[in-house]
Amino acid sequence: MSAQRFDDKVVFVTGGASGLGAAAAGKFAAEGAKVVIADLNIDGATAFAATLPDGFAVKVDVSDPASVEAGFASAIEHYGHVDVIFNNAGIDGKQQKLHEMDLANWEKVRNINGDGVFFVLKYGIAALLASGGGSIVNTSSTAGLTAQDNISPYTFAKAGIVGLTRSAAVEYAKSNIRVNAVAPTVVLTPLVQNFIDTAPDPKAMAERMANFNPIPGMPTADDVANAVLFLASSDAAWITGHTLPIDGGYVAV
Numbered sequence: 001m002s003a004q005r006f007d008d009k010v011v012f013v014t015g016g017a018s019g020l021g022a023a024a025a026g027k028f029a030a031e032g033a034k035v036v037i038a039d040l041n042i043d044g045a046t047a048f049a050a051t052l053p054d055g056f057a058v059k060v061d062v063s064d065p066a067s068v069e070a071g072f073a074s075a076i077e078h079y080g081h082v083d084v085i086f087n088n089a090g091i092d093g094k095q096q097k098l099h100e101m102d103l104a105n106w107e108k109v110r111n112i113n114g115d116g117v118f119f120v121l122k123y124g125i126a127a128l129l130a131s132g133g134g135s136i137v138n139t140s141s142t143a144g145l146t147a148q149d150n151i152s153p154y155t156f157a158k159a160g161i162v163g164l165t166r167s168a169a170v171e172y173a174k175s176n177i178r179v180n181a182v183a184p185t186v187v188l189t190p191l192v193q194n195f196i197d198t199a200p201d202p203k204a205m206a207e208r209m210a211n212f213n214p215i216p217g218m219p220t221a222d223d224v225a226n227a228v229l230f231l232a233s234s235d236a237a238w239i240t241g242h243t244l245p246i247d248g249g250y251v252a253v
C-alpha cells in the first residue's frame with residue numbers, strides 16, 4: 001500500500017468518542033494513524049477505539065489538569081510518543097442571556113471549552129516537544145468569530161481559542177509545532193441535537209439551524225474532519241496560527 005499522511009503517527013483526540021472527534025479519529029485511522037480516544041465518556045471511548053485498526057481509549061476530563069496530564073502519560077506509555085493533537089472536546093451549555101446567566105453555567109462552559117483547551121495545550125505541547133514536534137488542531141466555532149443569542153460563555157471560550165491558537169503557533173513555530181483551529185458552523189451532532197432540544201422553541205431552532213449558512217443545509221462531521229486532517233498533515237506545512245471556518249460562507253456574509 002502506498003504511504004498515507006498519518007502512517008506511524010500517534011493522534012490524540014479529545015472528545016473522540018462522539019461527533020466531530022469521532023469522525024476525525026476515524027479518518028486519521030483510515031490514513032494510517034494510531035489513535036488515542038480521550039474522552040470523559042470512557043465506555044463510549046472504549047467501544048469506539050475497539051472499532052479502529054489501532055485505537056486506545058483513555059478517560060480524560062479536559063477541565064481537570066491532572067486528568068489531562070495522566071491522559072498524555074497513558075498515551076505515551078501505550079504508544080511511546082504523540083505526534084498530532086485534535087483538541088476538540090466541548091459542551092454547549094445552557095442557553096441564557098447575560099443578565100440572567102446562571103454563574104455555574106458560565107463557569108462550566110468556560111472550564112471545559114476554554115481552560116480545558118489550555119490544559120490540553122500545556123500537557124500536549126510537552127508531549128510533542130518530546131517527540132521532536134508535531135501539529136495541533138483546536139476546535140473553535142463560528143460562534144467564536146461571530147455573535148449569536150444566548151450562548152455568551154460558549155462564544156467567550158471559542159473566541160479565546162482563536163487567540164490561544166495564534167499564541168501557541170508563534171511560541172512554538174521554531175520548535176517544529178504548528179497550531180491551527182477549525183471553526184465549524186452547525187453540524188448535527190449529539191451536541192447540536194441537545195442545543196435544539198433545550199432551546200425555548202425547539203422547532204424554530206431546528207429550522208434556524210437548517211437554514212444557517214449561504215450554502216444550503218449543514219456540513220457533516222466528515223466535512224469538518226477533512227479540514228482537520230488537512231491542517232494536521234504536512235499538506236499544511238506552512239500554515240500555522242489560523243482558524244479555518246468550515247461554514248458554507250457563514251462568516252463571509
Ligand code: NAD
Nearest residue numbers: 015017018019020040041061062089090141186187189191
Ligand atoms: P459531541 O457532544 O458529539 O461530542 C463531544 C464529546 O466530548 C463527547 O464524546 C463528550 O463525552 C466529550 N466531552 C464532553 N466534556 C468533556 C470533558 N470535560 N472532557 C473530555 N471529554 C468531554 O459534540 P460535537 O458537536 O462533536 O462537538 C465537538 C467540538 O466541536 C466541541 O468543542 C464543540 O463546541 C465544537 N463545535 C461543534 C459544532 C457543531 O455544530 N456540532 C460547531 C462548532 C464547534
